[in-house]
Amino acid sequence: MRTPIIAGNWKMNKTAAESVAFANEIKEALNQIEGVDIVFCPPAINIPGVAKAVQGTKIGVGAQNMYFEEKGAYTGELAPNMITPFCQYVILGHSERRAYFGETDEGVNKKIKAALAHNLTPIICVGESLEQNEAGETQSFVSGQVKAAFADLTAEQATACIIAYEPIWAIGTGKSATVEQAGGIIKTAVRDAIAELYGEAAAQAIRIQYGGSVTIENINAYMSHPDIDGALVGGASLKPGFVDLVKGAI
Numbered sequence: 001m002r003t004p005i006i007a008g009n010w011k012m013n014k015t016a017a018e019s020v021a022f023a024n025e026i027k028e029a030l031n032q033i034e035g036v037d038i039v040f041c042p043p044a045i046n047i048p049g050v051a052k053a054v055q056g057t058k059i060g061v062g063a064q065n066m067y068f069e070e071k072g073a074y075t076g077e078l079a080p081n082m083i084t085p086f087c088q089y090v091i092l093g094h095s096e097r098r099a100y101f102g103e104t105d106e107g108v109n110k111k112i113k114a115a116l117a118h119n120l121t122p123i124i125c126v127g128e129s130l131e132q133n134e135a136g137e138t139q140s141f142v143s144g145q146v147k148a149a150f151a152d153l154t155a156e157q158a159t160a161c162i163i164a165y166e167p168i169w170a171i172g173t174g175k176s177a178t179v180e181q182a183g184g185i186i187k188t189a190v191r192d193a194i195a196e197l198y199g200e201a202a203a204q205a206i207r208i209q210y211g212g213s214v215t216i217e218n219i220n221a222y223m224s225h226p227d228i229d230g231a232l233v234g235g236a237s238l239k240p241g242f243v244d245l246v247k248g249a250i
């Protein structure tokens with residue numbers, strides 16, 4: 001049985017004070033929800049404050065990005081061991097990072113290896129653009145992204161990761177994928193790619209989230225699909241309603 005996991009990707013929202021106040025506002029209600037893993041992913045500079053606020057609760061903390069090198073002349077970047085005192089998770093290869101900051105499949109693969117070497121759980125994002133979707137390329141593109149992300153990884157390493165399938169056209173648009181669309185691609189392009197690489201046991205073990213305009217209203221429907229193990233939530237993770245969204249996942 002795969003434990004569902006709901007992660008809130010706060011993106012570039014909330015100051016340090018706002019991040020801590022929000023974590024304090026919802027942490028107790030979230031801490032009482034059983035049967036689901038919960039993660040906050042605040043902006044990097046707010047991570048220590050949020051980690052302190054959620055200490056002693058079931059809420060995990062994740063970074064939104066990380067560099068793969070251990071240290072050195074990489075202005076503006078954070079090394080794995082700079083986030084490990086505060087984080088258990090790290091989002092890697094989010095489509096916004098791929099689109100605006102030049103992230104490549106090769107770079108994402110290096111970051112996954114670095115994260116695993118530091119006992120961080122990567123949340124690896126994959127997903128097609130609207131153009132690719134309309135051209136009927138979703139299946140091949142997404143399964144290609146999955147295979148590139150896991151290049152040179154063992155089955156054990158792979159199953160320690162979480163994958164988030166996030167169609168780019170559904171992110172922040174209010175145009176969420178239907179449950180059939182999301183569940184179908186998660187099964188045939190993501191889980192089956194893992195089966196091809198590592199066998200059926202690994203494919204059944206790995207947790208795969210859906211992301212893209214997930215709300216209190218639609219979370220329950222996504223979770224009813226046998227291949228969807230949770231959600232990566234952007235906009236709806238910024239408000240107190242996130243508590244009800246998480247409740248809707250169980």
Ligand code: PGA
Binds near residue numbers: 211213214232233236
């Ligand atoms: P959204 O973002 O929930 O605001 O669509 C999801 C994401 O980018 O992870």
